[in-house]
Amino acid sequence: MISELFTVTVLIGILSSGIRLATPYLYAAIGETFSQRSGVLNLGVEGQMLLGAFAAFYVAMNTGSLWLGVLAAMIVGVAMGLAMAFATVNLHAEQGISGIGFYLFGLGMSDLLFQKMMGTVRTVDGFQKIAIPFLSKIPGIGEIFFNHNILVYGSYFLVLLAWFVLNKTTLGLKIRAVGENPDAADSLGVSVARVRYFAIIFGGMMSGLAGASLSIALLNVFQQNMTSGLGFIAVALVYFGAWRPGGVLVGALLFSMVNSLQLWIQVLGISIPSELAVMMPYVLTILVLIATVSKVIAPTALTKPFEREE
Amino acid sequence: MRSRLSALFDALLPVIATLAALAVGAVMLLFLKVNPVEAYAALWDGAFGSTNAFAETLVKATPLLLVALGICISFRGDVINIGGEGQMIIGGLLATWVGLTFTNAPGWLVITSAMIAGFLGGAIWGGIPGYLKAYFNVNEILSTVMMNAIAVQIMNFMLRGPMIDPVQAQKASKIPQTARLIESFRLARLMPPTRLHFGLIIAVALAVLVYILLWRTTLGYRIRAVGLNPSASKYAGIKVQRYIVMALLLSGAFAGLAGAVQVYGVNYRMITDGSASGFTSNSGFNGIVAALFGQLHPLWSILASVLFGALLVGANQMQRVVQAPSALITALNGLVVVFVVSSEFLRRRRQRQRLAQANKENPPPADAPDRPMEAKS
Numbered sequence: 001m002i003s004e005l006f007t008v009t010v011l012i013g014i015l016s017s018g019i020r021l022a023t024p025y026l027y028a029a030i031g032e033t034f035s036q037r038s039g040v041l042n043l044g045v046e047g048q049m050l051l052g053a054f055a056a057f058y059v060a061m062n063t064g065s066l067w068l069g070v071l072a073a074m075i076v077g078v079a080m081g082l083a084m085a086f087a088t089v090n091l092h093a094e095q096g097i098s099g100i101g102f103y104l105f106g107l108g109m110s111d112l113l114f115q116k117m118m119g120t121v122r123t124v125d126g127f128q129k130i131a132i133p134f135l136s137k138i139p140g141i142g143e144i145f146f147n148h149n150i151l152v153y154g155s156y157f158l159v160l161l162a163w164f165v166l167n168k169t170t171l172g173l174k175i176r177a178v179g180e181n182p183d184a185a186d187s188l189g190v191s192v193a194r195v196r197y198f199a200i201i202f203g204g205m206m207s208g209l210a211g212a213s214l215s216i217a218l219l220n221v222f223q224q225n226m227t228s229g230l231g232f233i234a235v236a237l238v239y240f241g242a243w244r245p246g247g248v249l250v251g252a253l254l255f256s257m258v259n260s261l262q263l264w265i266q267v268l269g270i271s272i273p274s275e276l277a278v279m280m281p282y283v284l285t286i287l288v289l290i291a292t293v294s295k296v297i298a299p300t301a302l303t304k305p306f307e308r309e310e
Numbered sequence: 311m312r313s314r315l316s317a318l319f320d321a322l323l324p325v326i327a328t329l330a331a332l333a334v335g336a337v338m339l340l341f342l343k344v345n346p347v348e349a350y351a352a353l354w355d356g357a358f359g360s361t362n363a364f365a366e367t368l369v370k371a372t373p374l375l376l377v378a379l380g381i382c383i384s385f386r387g388d389v390i391n392i393g394g395e396g397q398m399i400i401g402g403l404l405a406t407w408v409g410l411t412f413t414n415a416p417g418w419l420v421i422t423s424a425m426i427a428g429f430l431g432g433a434i435w436g437g438i439p440g441y442l443k444a445y446f447n448v449n450e451i452l453s454t455v456m457m458n459a460i461a462v463q464i465m466n467f468m469l470r471g472p473m474i475d476p477v478q479a480q481k482a483s484k485i486p487q488t489a490r491l492i493e494s495f496r497l498a499r500l501m502p503p504t505r506l507h508f509g510l511i512i513a514v515a516l517a518v519l520v521y522i523l524l525w526r527t528t529l530g531y532r533i534r535a536v537g538l539n540p541s542a543s544k545y546a547g548i549k550v551q552r553y554i555v556m557a558l559l560l561s562g563a564f565a566g567l568a569g570a571v572q573v574y575g576v577n578y579r580m581i582t583d584g585s586a587s588g589f590t591s592n593s594g595f596n597g598i599v600a601a602l603f604g605q606l607h608p609l610w611s612i613l614a615s616v617l618f619g620a621l622l623v624g625a626n627q628m629q630r631v632v633q634a635p636s637a638l639i640t641a642l643n644g645l646v647v648v649f650v651v652s653s654e655f656l657r658r659r660r661q662r663q664r665l666a667q668a669n670k671e672n673p674p675p676a677d678a679p680d681r682p683m684e685a686k687s
Contacts, residue, residue, distance in 0.1 A: 043451065047644070083648075091652040096390045096451050097602065101647030104595060108640025115635040116342050224637075228585065232455040239452060275467035282456045282463075289448045 008140070010268070014260050015144045019152070022249075022256035023218060024049070024210040024227075026155035028234035029241070029248045030162045031206025036238055037166065038199035039179040039301035040088055043099025045207045046231025047106020048080045052211025054110040057222035058117060061124050066216055070151075073212035074205045080106065081204020085197045092305035103231075111224045118222070126220035127151055151209075151217040158206070162245040175199055179299035182306040192306045207231065236285050242292065243299060251288075255281050316664065320657050324603045327649035328617075335642045344634045356627020357620035363627075365504030369576060371619030373398070373568040373590075375513040377597025378604065378611040379520045380436075380564030385606050386524060387557030388537035393439060393454025394565040394594025395586040396461030400435040401428035401566025402573050402589060403468055406580050409491045409573075410473070417494035421574060424495075425512070428570025429563045435461060436562015437555060444551035450558060458594075462586045469582045487581035497575040507575035513615075516564070520608040533557050565594060592640070596622070599643050602650050618643070 028045050035042045052073035060069030084102055087093040127149035136146040166172040177185040178195045186192050210231075215222045233255065241247025262277035336346035357367050377394045384391040391397075405428035412420055439453035469486040478485050497508040524530035535543045536553045544550050569590070573580060582588055600618045604611035621643070625636035 041451075087648055087652045092655045092658075093648065093651040094654070096392075097598070098648050098651045100392060100595065100598060101644045101651065103644065104599075104647065105641050105644030108637045108642070108644060111637035112338075112342075112635045112641060115637065225585070225587075229455070229459055232452075236452045236456065239449060273467055273471070275463040275470075279460050279463040282459045286442070286448070286453055286456050289452065290442060290446045 010264060012140055012143050014257070014264050016147070017263065018253065018257035018260035019144060020148055020218065020256075021259055022252040023152045023155045023213045024230060025234050025237060025252040025255060026159060026249065027206045027210035027213060028231055029237040029252060030155075030158050030245060031203035031210070032235055032238045033162065033241070033243060033245060033248055034166075034175065034199045034206075035203035036302055037179045037243055037299055038175045038196045039182065039299055039304065039306070040085075040196055040200055041095040041099065041235075041303050042081075042084055042102075042200060042203050043096055043232075043235060044080065044084055044102025044106065045099075045203075045210075045234050046227055046229070047103040047109075048077050048204050048207035049211035049214070049227045049231045050106045050110040050225070051076045051080060052208030053215035053226060054113055054211070054222055055208070056212035057124060057215040058113070060216050061118075061122065066124075066127055069216050070209065070212050073208040075208070077204040077206065077208020077211075078201055079204075080208070081201035082197075084204065085200040088200070088305065089193050089196050092307070095303045107225060114222060114224055121221055121223055123221050124216055127217040149217050151213045155213070156249075159245045159249045166245065171198075176299075178306075179301050182301050182304075186306070186308060196306075207234075210234070233281075233285070236289070239298075240285060240288055240292070251285075254284070258284065316660060320660070323653045323657060324605065324614075324646075324650050327653050328603070328646050330649050331642045331645040334645055335638060338638065338641075339634055342634060344632050349628050349632045349634050352631035353621070353624035353628045355624075355631075357624035359627075361501070362504050363623070365501060365506040366623045367616065367620045368510050369505050369507065369619075370623050371615040372507075372509045372513050372575070373572050373593040374597050374600045374618055375517065375612060375615035376568035376571065377565045377593055378601035378615055379513075379516055379608055380432075380561035381598050381601035382520060382604075382606045382608050382611060383524065383530075383533065383564070384436075384557045384561035385601065386537050387533040387553060388540070389440070389443065389554055389557045389561070390451050391436060391439075391454055391558055391561040391565075392451060392595070392598065393436060393457045393562065394568075394597055395590050395592075396454070396458035396594070397432040397435040397562040397565035398569035398572070398590045398594055399461040399465045399586060400569070401432040402569030402580055403465060403473075404428060404431035404566075405570030406488055406491075406573050407473065409495045410489060413492060420495050421497065424574060425567060425570050428566045428568075428573075430566070432566015432569065433559045433563035435566065437559035440555040440558030440562075443558065444554040458586060462584075465580070465582050465589065466584060469580060473580075475579075485581070488579045491574065491578045495574065496578055497571070505576060509571035509575040512567075512571065514612060516567075517608045517612050520564075524608065529553075529556065565597070568593060568597070591622075596643060599647050602647060 028049060032042060032045055055076040056069035056073035059072040060066050080102065087098050088095050129147050129149050132146040136142040166175065174185065174190050174195050177190060178192050182192045211227070214226060237248050237251040237255065240251035258281045262280065265272055265277055266274050339346040339349050356363055358364050380394070381391060405424040408424040408427045409420055435457055439450045439457055442448040442453050443450040466486065469488060470484070473488050474484065475487050475489040478487060500506045500508060500510070524534060532548050532553050533556060535548060536550050540550050580589065596618055600614040601611050604614035621639050625639035628634050629636045
């Protein structure tokens with residue numbers, strides 16, 4: 001039975017869905033990377049994703065426009081990010097705990113809206129696959145990398161963009177400075193509050209988009225609590241990736257590949273307990289955190305509110 | 311006089327935060343075309359309207375209080391435990407195993423052992439992230455979240471396989487649940503026919519014990535010292551790492567006990583719908599809300615747990631009477647958390663202002679520290 005896993009078709013299937021399944025992790029974790037690089041731990045990602053997923057689905061279903069759905073998810077994410085920024089930057093709320101508050105809010109609110117506005121689980125025709133000319137014709141490689149929907153491509157582009165912005169632009173320098181040494185950044189005339197607002201709001205927007213990628217591009221349904229912990233894993237991936245977009249990409253792929261393998265094991269009916277398979281990525285994350293965390297250094301000001309010395 | 315008014319205002323901040331959350335909830339209800347007055351009346355009625363309603367409120371408050379007690383310990387040690395869900399599951403599983411294995415033993419012995427098993431199960435599930443934080447610097451927020459997910463899968467595996475009810479194992483549908491505990495193994499009912507059970511007494515007694523632990527024992531003192539200032543504690547000779555582990559371990563233990571109490575007092579078996587909340591009804595998270603609301607004080611947490619138990623039980627009535635989904639209460643709980651932690655800032659700022667005022671009127675000696683220890687008691 002195990003040998004069935006190693007046929008070419010199945011391997012291509014596993015890799016291809018692994019690439020696809022990394023999408024929500026990438027959006028959410030790259031957004032979180034910005035937020036944490038500026039010194040703010042946003043633990044409400046899961047709640048932002050749920051509301052984003054609902055907004056995208058509801059708008060797409062009623063207007064027939066998937067792009068309006070994406071826009072709605074991003075707006076919802078921005079609103080949640082704004083609230084989070086106000087609580088953590090202006091009111092110095094404990095970041096971890098207020099994040100749990102925003103998570104519970106998103107969890108309850110998306111459920112409430114779902115029950116009141118939809119009532120039953122429905123489906124939409126999500127984003128269709130776009131085969132990239134020529135490249136998608138390459139045997140194997142084409143199917144794995146170049147035959148996905150637009151939001152999947154977008155998430156990988158976002159990784160590149162994030163790397164560029166964080167490392168090669170003034171904005172990125174400001175974000176990193178504010179996360180490492182807010183006092184120094186402040187004395188150089190950088191507005192710590194403004195930079196953190198930007199980073200948290202961008203993070204919220206990306207979490208909303210991550211939710212949209214689930215509800216109108218990958219699964220094409222909305223259900224209560226459909227993210228089931230995915231947002232928390234995205235936060236873990238930022239630590240895993242040592243606050244670097246490239247590291248986050250590796251972590252997200254590792255996670256999604258193991259997930260995809262696990263799905264195929266169930267599809268092929270191989271007799272490994274499925275619970276064990278589902279558990280693997282979490283155990284793996286803890287092990288990787290143990291192995292790496294003591295060697296990399298988190299942004300110094302992470303979770304510390306900034307207050308100008310009088 | 312003014313300082314007494316200030317103190318009153320500080321003490322009432324969580325209440326103000328809750329009222330604010332309820333006000334936001336009222337606006338949301340208006341958007342849903344539900345009359346907020348009717349909705350909140352139904353909520354009150356569902357929580358306190360009859361003996362049975364109040365009993366249900368207390369039944370709901372029991373696991374919240376137990377989780378909250380653990381949270382009081384860990385947050386005071388500056389360790390954030392959001393693994394209550396997983397710790398409840400592991401505690402529940404171990405306790406259930408005891409009750410299903412030693413069927414010939416006397417009831418009191420099995421119940422006591424099961425409670426201890428639940429306590430230990432939670433301690434293990436909280437102790438692992440504690441150990442990883444203390445000795446490998448692994449962020450406990452992340453590891454406890456991961457441990458939650460792992461616990462859910464262990465539960466699903468156990469209830470579908472090794473621990474499945476023999477009756478279900480014969481059937482084609484195979485509902486993933488254990489056999490029921492025999493009658494002599496169940497926690498006593500306090501007010502039949504209501505479901506109010508002995509677990510409440512356990513939880514309240516433990517609240518007093520945790521209060522004593524935190525403020526009257528060396529262990530509690532050291533956990534709090536490490537939470538307030540780890541480097542000073544280290545210089546004072548406290549083994550900081552050991553107390554980080556202890557804080558998370560104890561915190562997990564209380565959540566584990568909550569799981570055991572839920573099985574022996576309410577459900578009499580474990581059943582899974584595949585998710586954590588199917589067993590815990592989110593008590594692992596709501597317990598955090600209750601503890602914060604009780605200002606991380608075990609005795610205030612008793613009142614806070616009853617309040618949130620009432621909100622959760624009342625929410626069901628609200629759903630029945632005015633068709634406002636009970637998920638509203640989950641959303642409002644989230645808002646309460648955000649408001650409470652945000653209002654902390656106001657409290658601290660007022661504290662500083664008072665101090666500055668006092669210093670101006672009565673200048674401290676030059677060698678005095680410019681800030682007193684944060685008053686957390």
